[in-house]
Amino acid sequence: MYWMEFLTVALVHLLAVASPGPDFALVVRESVTAGQRNGSWTALGVGSGILLHVAYSLLGIGLIVSQSIVLFNLFKWLAAAYLIYLGVQALRARPAVVTDLAAGAPVVARSARRAFVTGFITNGLNPKATLFFLSLFTVVIDPHTPLVVQALYGVYLTFATTLWFCLVAWLFSRARVRAGFARMGHWFDRVTGAVLIGLGVRLAVSEIA
Structure with a gap:
C-alpha cells in the first residue's frame, strides 16, 4: 500500500x-588520511545523525525551527562555525608520510569515538538537512501515513545513508587511491579544509529558502 510512497522517498533521498x-x-x-576503519566510523556517525533528523521531523520540532527565524539562524550559525572549525583543523594538518600512505597504513591516529562523533555532529547540525527532512516528512510523505510506517522510512534512510558513506570510505581508503593522494600529501587536507570553510561561510550567509 505504501510502496509507491517509499520508492519516492528512496529516490529523493538517493539524489x-x-x-x-x-558529509561527503x-x-x-577521514578515509584518505586515517584509513577505512575511521572512515567507516565517520560514516556511521553521519548515518546516526539521520535518526536525529527523522526523530524531530516525526515530533514536529523541525516545523518549529523552520518557522522561527531566530532559532533557524542560531542553528545555522552553530553548523557554520563547526564546519569552519573542521576546515581550520584540516588546513593545519602536517604533511602526510608518503611511504605510510602508499603502504595503506593510517597516517593519523584517531579514535573510533572521535570519528563517529565528528560525523554525527556534522550531519546533525546541518540546517539544510533539517529543511530536507522536514520537507520530506510534510510534502513527500502523506500526513495520514501511520507513524510506524514513517519510522520505518526513517530506519531505511539511516541504513541507506550509512551504507553509501561506508562505500565512499571503502573506495577512498583503497591502497591505490591513497597512493595517488600520497603524491599530493598535506595539500589534499588543505583543499578539503578550504572546501569545508567555504561551505561553512556559504551556510552562514545563506537565507531560508
Missing part, C-alpha cells in the same frame, strides 16, 4: 545523499 556536501568531504578526508 540528496549522492550530492557532494560536508568529511568521510573522504
